[in-house]
Amino acid sequence: MPRKQEKRATDTIRPGIVLSVEQASVSNSMQMTKTKYLILAITTLMSFYSAFGQQPKPSPTPDPGQETLKVNIRRVRLPITVTDNKKQFVPGLTQNDFVVMEDKVPQQIESFTSEQNNVLPLYVGVLMDTSPSTAGKLKFEQESAMNFIQTVIRPRRDRVLFATFDHEVTLRQDFTDRLELLDRAVFGVKKTGNKTALYDAVWQFCDEKMRSAQGRRVIVVITDGDDTYSRAELKDAIDIAQRTETTIFAISTKAGLSGTVPGVEAGQVQDHGDRSLERLCEETGGVAFFTGDMLALERSFGRIANELRTQYLITYKPTNDQYDGSYRKVEVKLINGNEKFRLRTKRGYTAVTDSVTPK
Numbered sequence: 141m142p143r144k145q146e147k148r149a150t151d152t153i154r155p156g157i158v159l160s161v162e163q164a165s166v167s168n169s170m171q172m173t174k175t176k177y178l179i180l181a182i183t184t185l186m187s188f189y190s191a192f193g194q195q196p197k198p199s200p201t202p203d204p205g206q207e208t209l210k211v212n213i214r215r216v217r218l219p220i221t222v223t224d225n226k227k228q229f230v231p232g233l234t235q236n237d238f239v240v241m242e243d244k245v246p247q248q249i250e251s252f253t254s255e256q257n258n259v260l261p262l263y264v265g266v267l268m269d270t271s272p273s274t275a276g277k278l279k280f281e282q283e284s285a286m287n288f289i290q291t292v293i294r295p296r297r298d299r300v301l302f303a304t305f306d307h308e309v310t311l312r313q314d315f316t317d318r319l320e321l322l323d324r325a326v327f328g329v330k331k332t333g334n335k336t337a338l339y340d341a342v343w344q345f346c347d348e349k350m351r352s353a354q355g356r357r358v359i360v361v362i363t364d365g366d367d368t369y370s371r372a373e374l375k376d377a378i379d380i381a382q383r384t385e386t387t388i389f390a391i392s393t394k395a396g397l398s399g400t401v402p403g404v405e406a407g408q409v410q411d412h413g414d415r416s417l418e419r420l421c422e423e424t425g426g427v428a429f430f431t432g433d434m435l436a437l438e439r440s441f442g443r444i445a446n447e448l449r450t451q452y453l454i455t456y457k458p459t460n461d462q463y464d465g466s467y468r469k470v471e472v473k474l475i476n477g478n479e480k481f482r483l484r485t486k487r488g489y490t491a492v493t494d495s496v497t498p499k
Contacts, residue, residue: 264289
């Protein structure tokens with residue numbers, strides 16, 4: 141058979157078998173030709189079937205534009221501080237001494253850690269106000285902040301970051317346990333800004349830093365004035381702190397560390413700014429200190445450090461597992477004759493899906 145005719149005869153056959161047809165021996169006998177073509181067709185089909193069966197099944201390739209749905213079963217973690225009528229921390233309580241309620245519905249405590257066994261690392265953000273009114277007391281605030289950092293940090297376990305806020309929010313040192321880096325960052329602050337963006341600072345560091353911290357999350361704010369520059373509002377700062385399980389403590393130095401503002405040196409709340417600072421702390425499980433002199437400032441730092449070492453830790457899975465954006469009120473009570481003690485923890489959270497890193 142001429143080559144051109146042979147090629148045309150295989151035009152309807154897949155290209156992969158053309159070579160086999162060309163190699164076939166063609167005789168003048170029509171019967172032999174038919175027989176060879178039949179054998180060739182059977183052989184070809186068997187080859188294709190065998191090859192197809194030996195190919196591995198392709199694994200599905202993810203669509204780069206397709207989002208992956210990740211569902212987390214949320215646990216609520218509550219650092220709890222218990223004090224007596226002399227404001228001394230109360231040790232020795234057990235899980236059976238606590239009752240947890242969410243929207244007045246009792247919750248099953250999933251895990252409990254006593255103050256003695258609370259070995260989770262601390263992640264502490266120290267945020268210092270550098271607005272113009274802090275210029276005269278900046279040096280002492282730096283010394284007190286550094287003393288606090290040295291007291292609270294446990295090498296190779298805890299981490300501290302240091303930042304300042306005025307009209308800008310500035311990270312001076314990211315989380316570290318190296319005291320020399322923190323010392324350089326704290327005392328490296330030389331000038332002040334011209335506004336106070338407190339809520340922006342809280343929001344930014346809760347969202348960008350505390351969210352992924354693998355331990356207990358705490359922010360300590362040192363400030364002497366009201367927020368005057370933030371885009372975020374008080375409720376925004378509270379919401380992000382509750383959702384990232386961050387406890388906020390604040391030390392107000394508005395008295396100028398001289399005891400000249402009536403009421404402040406006695407630890408009393410004076411104006412709207414003071415009440416907002418107090419609410420920011422209490423809603424997240426912390427406390428605000430209103431210092432009137434240098435000794436009171438040192439005592440406030442010392443008390444925060446002690447509290448972080450004596451907290452109980454309760455974790456529970458909410459019975460209401462719907463992420464519907466509603467606010468869930470959390471109440472923790474003491475029983476078994478311990479009702480006389482004072483208990484402090486965060487007051488609730490907004491039930492929205494969030495990407496807080498599991499502990």
